[in-house]
Amino acid sequence: MAALRCYAVLAPPDTGDTWLGLSPDPLPSTEVAEWVVLPECGAVVQFSGTARDHSTDRVGVDLLQYEAYEDQVEPRLLAIAAEMRGRWDDLGRIAMLHRVGPVAVGEPAVVVAVSSPHRGAAFEAARFAIDTLKATVPIWKRERWQGGESWGLEAQHIVDVDRHHEVDEKTDLDRQPAAVEGAR
Template sequence: MLPRSPVGIRRIVGRHVDRVYRRVFRVHRRDWLSAIAFGFRLAPVAAPSGLGTRGPVLTTIAGVLEPPAQGDWVALTGEALPVSKASAWVTTSRAGAVVCFLGVVRDHSEGRSGVTGLTYEAYESEAERRLREVAAETRRRWPVVERIALLHRVGELELSEPSVAVVVSAPHRPEAFEAARFAIDTLKETVPIWKREHWDGGSDWATCAHSVRPVREAESAGRAR
């Protein structure tokens, strides 16, 4: 039962906001992020005086993705991932190998069966910054890499839909495979994107959720040789 006074209501809401933040958005960063959950969507709320926000939490990002004129291709999108376009873009005359990894929606997860779909939510500006850091760290470890595309979906996805694409080109296949493995593993560890699972009769955050960490501290499987 809700209290009758506005002060009491604000106190209860504040406790729930803090709980959501600590449980879902446990991100090691200096930026301020606070959000209130409305159903499956998240809306940003004002930060305390003196603390800036880097961007809202998003569940949909509209627009057709196009590769950049230069640099790495990193993006969040609410549309289907342009996998063929990304594969064509990373292919250059100097690259003898192109590796494309796709993460797709499956019908189960750790300790949970009967999954019917997913909703991905992202802290846009921070997620894009982290994606660029992942690409830069991949290049630092494998300087021979030609091009890198890191693309991730947000919003609602159905079973078998691609949720993330990592596409890497390099002169030879060992470096292309190793760089792509490092990129996807590090992306999963460091980029603030959250997954909500849906099943008949309910939904909840993925049981594999964990705190994200700085890119340089990621304990990824990929290692440069």
């Protein structure tokens, strides 16, 4: 089981294949990419979500401020990792790290990385990890821009990890091209 390293310098775990973190410090993207590599895994997929300079109807965003309900972050990240290992049983290592506090434009706010023997599972698992993290882990962002500051307009309602599985399947159906509408 992974230990959540909240409000500490982020470092990979001494044991285990799951690295979870919540920190006000810059995320160690390069170290994450190196840590997930294993000899038996031929694929590594890493996603870094960086703060951008705009949002819906907001230009000139210069800072994001993240807050978290810390008591629920670790259990939900652990549940996501367990769900990933259940869906893709040959995953190597999993890393999910998120910032709290101020994040400047261009800095990573979240890093997800996955290793697997094959690229298909690595891509699918990494996509699942970031989508499920965004939907189930209670972390919120406040945006600051030239005209003021406010909570992000694109926030989602937080759902349980097992509930997101149901929502995820429905969303996958909604993503199908219009040409297959009748095939549903």
